[in-house]
Amino acid sequence: MSTAKLILLGSKKVIDKSQVRTWFLDENHLYKAGRKNAESVDIDLSFDNAISRHHAEIWFENGSWLIKDTSAFGTRINGLEIPKDTAYRLHYYHALVLGNRTTLLFVPSDSPGIAWNNFFIEVTGSKFFSYALYYSKLPVIEKVKIINCRDSMSEPLTLCLRSLNYFRSIKEIEALPAYHSTEFTPEITVNTFSLEKQINRTKSTLEILINNNLIHMQDITMLAWNECSLVENPYNQTALATFVLPMHPSAAMAVKDSFPEKTGNHQIANAKKCMKELYKYFNETWKIRYLPPVAESRIQTLRLPEQVLLDWEHKEGQGTCLDLVLLFAACLEHAKFQPLLFMVRVSSHLYHAMIACWKDNHVRFKVLHKDIEPLLDEIIILDPITFTQQSPDSEKKNNKLSFDQSCAEAMQCLKQGKFLFALDIAAARKCDIVPLPYRGHALLSEFIKEVDAAAKQLAEETGNITGYKVYMPVHMLLALLMKEDGITRLLFKESGFDIEECISIIKSGIETIKHGNIVKELMPSQHYEELFYAALKYAQSENSLFVLEEHMLLALLKCESRSIDKVLQAIKGKRELLLEKLASLIPSLALRGREHLSTFCYEITSGLQ
């Protein structure tokens, strides 16, 4: 297995671009570096004639990488000449100068670093970015390391890391002395608007620019707000705790129903009793259908509690093991216990989630546990799929087991599978990994909050002239039109309107509304309030965590507001045409029938099977 690699950083000799520039080093092999001759060389540096035919040897021995110079021209490590024919220990990030022209950097084999003009730039972080990661203030780029591999002082640099539309970071790097490095966690400015709109997973790129020159691009995936990556890196794993929603109404209701005798703030006696009662409740009261995870289960779309406990009247629900674990954890946290989320690999691509709880409540230090042994005596663990029913087409109709059997099943699963990690939710909370602000309905996005404030401001301003301070859908439309870079402006522009003219017509129209009636206090009209309700519904039917501009726009174009009618009449616009255009601009919106959320969830899950 390769544990190290050599990267060609630069050569004063111009070399062919197709030339090998990276050599992976295996611990069981002795590598010879030099120019090609009758005797084979592993690290072919034939492009440089100031390198000996047999210049140096590199090998692994007793836990260390070693180098021996066997050349006539000499070898330097970080500027220091090493003695000939003597083994010298190599450390990661050592710069080797062979002869006097060719520089190689010795790095770990998994280093994502790149070479640029005798600099080595290593950007490490997550390959996935998500709203949960942003909300928990966890780094998408964890560390940047820059090494000056020259034998002289470097110039100052401007480093820019960006993923278009999502985030950017700019850092001025001071001049570095020869062979010195700098390491830092970059401050990232995130475009909240883009992240809030992230309903579907998209591929993006992380661009690395130095002094405004693009030097490298690497893939990064923008997850939908309700997706998580299970195995990619520790930050993504801890971000799972944001999906445990203890204050969600469905979780709260489940706890209340499980303990009908408990009221108010009475603490349930102990963790085992709490787990047992909750288990009994889900097992006996609910018919929860188990949905196997999709093929690529290292990224999962998660269901929130109201998407698992779908039908409270008939007590029917559905979910994958992870959905059920998140729900169970939310209930335990709501009941003031300290849940742990267990992840086990059951086959090469399949993971299984289980729920556990600390027997005693204590403030604990570790958030992610990678060693299972110390945990076993301190926790109660169960397998959530043992309170589910199989899907109708499955041969096995029922998974249902008793609480004790479920605990035994979980222990069995731990023995058979490969334990990946346990996530301590209470410890995560102590490290600012807080629940997503989701309470079973969509939230206003930052964009809509700003537009709402602008609409009120417009009503205030015109109200000062007219004496009528009621804000209406038309104020919202005006505010949307005035907001730069919005979809509304694009929609009207694409529909052939002159935006500035529209704004001017609407402004003068507003000043004549209800002229004569006096309402001195700023207040919303009934239609304005309905507008938000409708936008919220559209957001939910799109499975969006946030009410976005398109949802508001759709609500505006569909609302029965006379002021909107008048405006459209004045600018010679038609609702149907604008709606049609909006559908073409935002295909995901598609303007189809707005089903109830639960129906929509059913459609999603059916599609997954």
Place this chain on the structure above:
Amino acid sequence: MNKLTHYNTKEIEQYIAEELYEEKELEIGKHLAECKECMELVQAQFRIIFSLEQWTATTHGRADWYVRMRKILQNALENTEVSIQQRIKNWMTEWNCRVGGIIQIIFKNAERAAEVITDFPDLLLAPGASRQFVHAIAIGANKHQGEITIISKDDPSIEITIDQKKRSAMIRIKGPRSFNPLLILATETGKPIVVETQKIEGTNFYGAYFENIPEGTYTLILEPENAVRQ
């Protein structure tokens, strides 16, 4: 001022009433640590003003804390590995022995709850990185018997949980930071324990965990943020 030049009553009164400029206060503090005569004057004045039976610089002196910090750091310097020594030297020189945060923990016998003292003079704290602590309001998991949680005042970026039963102290420091901050747990007499906090995996926090701490009085100090490293 050298040992032989003593302070007058007015200056001592001002010192006790905390009316002096910081530099002057430090100067008197250093002098008091060495001058028995002036210390007696301070004790006498203190008794007059506050009617206390006894006063010592150890319990009440602000500037004496400066001397104690220097002693703790010097002791830590002598009892730690080479890689950490340079950082402690920088701490002593760049920050003049001031700290990024300080608390005192008193572990008593098993039947009695641990005590935590959080009130320390601002003088001890490094400018720009100063952190006073307060007892956290007991919420959620903190309200369990035997656990005391304190947080840094104003900016709750440091949290310390003391568990009497386990005789443990758990420290969490919010990041990101340019380096893992050092913590020193010093006893009144023995060798101080110097640790470099570790990143808590999967989070932005740095932490350290001390367990099975014997009975006694401990001073826990934190390296100032942005301390210069060479």
